[in-house]
Amino acid sequence: MPTGHCFMALSLDGFVARPDHALDWLTKQPTGPEDHGYDAFIAGMDGLVMGSGSFRTALGFPDWPYAKPVVVLSRTLTPSDIPAALAAKVRISSQTPQALMAELDAMGWTRAYVDGGRVIHSLLRAGLVQDLTLTLIPILIGQGLRMFGPLTRDIDLTLTQATPFPSGLVQLRYLVRP
């Protein structure tokens, strides 16, 4: 089965986006030429799994931001929601997390970039996320879409990396303990 891997930026109070999905609080950070490792991270992935919210946000960017295949987890979107130019790169799946991983396995994936708060959390609950790379942004935004949600049991983590950057961003990497 492929393993799930997260790479997310979040405000210090735990939000990945404002209530309207805006990322201005993130993009305004004066990070200059700092390399936060995104390119290296994504180079090690076979593709991305995201929810419909992250998909719509990505559609709003001037250019489609992903070179790798993307699977959008959604029970409401249909193939007709995918712009023709992206038909070869994006597909919709309405599977449960376990069935999705089996589907990705059949496609030859071994490592999936799991993106978007709700999808990350749903795969975390299902025990399908192997590690979390979190970049903490030095700001409190007070409300928005959360990275984490309710759990039926604690999830213990092992810290494997902690890197502060001159901009004030801090990147933390955790392995999810089985």
Next chain:
Amino acid sequence: MPTGHCFMALSLDGFVARPDHALDWLTKQPTGPEDHGYDAFIAGMDGLVMGSGSFRTALGFPDWPYAKPVVVLSRTLTPSDIPAALAAKVRISSQTPQALMAELDAMGWTRAYVDGGRVIHSLLRAGLVQDLTLTLIPILIGQGLRMFGPLTRDIDLTLTQATPFPSGLVQLRYLVRP
């Protein structure tokens, strides 16, 4: 006016305690002889300001944990709720955050340790917190009492320290930008 200073441990998903105020997820961490700087921090404070929840939690400890004066911010507690043995160390105040700081100023305080999620957040919103020392615990607990709450404006922070410990705890220190 005295300045407010926070020193809090929180789960990676942003909780300072379980819904029933339990701290087992924190106390179980195998931190051994690590010094997370609490004694040095509290030595620089004139006293503590906390809410009734933190006060009740502290009353449940085998020994009263604070050598410094404590002010409990509460509109429901009265002096009769303070055990006689603590009468010289603990007082109740029902002031607003601004009036509380003026009251502490009159008592000669210059630096107040602000403790407990709701009190920290209320003083943060009022612009009365100068810095946050947060110790991130490598665990997701899913639900509980939060460190941070809704805001009417963003609060920008400046990272001044990031210290990972062998146990996997990470301590971050931020100045609150005016």
